[in-house]
Amino acid sequence: MAPCYVPLVFFYKNPAPTEGEKIFDLLKSSLAHALTRFYPLAGRLLSSPSGSLPVVHCNDEGVPFTFAAGGGESLDSFLRGGPEIVDSLQRFLPFPAHMVGTPAGIESAPQIAFRATVFPCGGVAIGVCLLHKVIDGHTVADFMRLWAAIVRGGNERAVAGGCGPFAHNRGATWLFPARVGDVVPSVEDLECEGGGKKKNVTRRFVFDEEAVSSLKVRARSERLPKPGRSEAVGGLLWKSAVDAAAIASSPDGFKAGSVYSVAGNLLD
Structure with a gap:
């Protein structure tokens, strides 16, 4: 996993x-309680003596947890906003999502951090930044539940989870070990063909239940008789991106x- x-x-x-x-x-008291079941999250990473995979030092150093007020806007009105709300999601995070760098630079970094933003209506936004080195989506989903x-x-x-997910299906870890030196470049650093950089744009698309059901029907084929939601929606977005790129790059639509x-879950 890349250290980001x-x-x-x-x-x-x-x-x-x-x-x-x-x-x-x-939230603060319940978070402390939850961390007793997921105690490695409160530790820090250490480079192993062999220089291969890092290990978690369970030193109970804790996790950052900050609090903010949501201003005069209600949660409902915020969620009903257009594509521009993507740019404002950063204010709900404990700190900017960023690259941590080399393994030596992540030894003092928290495994996970939280920020709670309370809206005037009582609605709450919980922003999470998780270090994608030991923690994965499966683990953070169990923790949030x-x-x-x-x-x-x-x-x-009755809630599954605890330190168990860290030992889940260890064979997958040996088959697909993390490469310590890998760092995924940020989108801003990616160069285009022929040199130079282009402005990157983020867009938000909302698919309701009826639209997703329709896409799943359209995506059916002999090879894929029962497409899932991610396959149906992802296929549409991929096809649209390919079509748009063809129109933009070639007069004949080549x-x-x-x-x-797509990232896969190896823990189940």
Whole structure:
């Protein structure tokens, strides 16, 4: 895994407006409780003596957790915004998503960090930056489910997870080991053919349940009789990007070869 922070933002509605300070205290205490089940997240990475895979030093150094007010805007009005809301998601993160650099530079970096933003309506945005070296999507999903169960006062023991995901299916780790020196370049650093750089644009597309169902029907084939949501939506976006690139780069609409890459979960 490349040593970089991956950003995630979770939005939660609250039908009964609550004082921001009370929400923060509840989230803070429940976060500390959840970390006892996922104790490696509170540690720091250390380079192994052999110089191969890093190890987690479980020193209980903790995780950053900050709090912010959402201003005068309600959560509903924010989520109903257009594509431009993508550019404003950064304010919900604990710090900018960035490359950490070499393994030597990540030894003092937290494994994960959180930022809670409370809207006037009582809605909450939880921003997460996870270090994509030991933590993966499977682990953070289990952690967020556990944290939510503790906040609700539910049965946390019924929630799967804990330090177990870190030892899950260890064979996959040996088959596909992390390459310590790899650092994924930021999008801003990628150069175009012929040199130079182009402005990168981010767009947000919302597909409702009816649209996704329609795409799944259209994506059916003999080789793929039951396409999933990600396959149907991803296929449409990929096809659209290829078509747009062909129109922009060639008068006759010549389509160059392309590759669509999707990360897979090796823990199940």
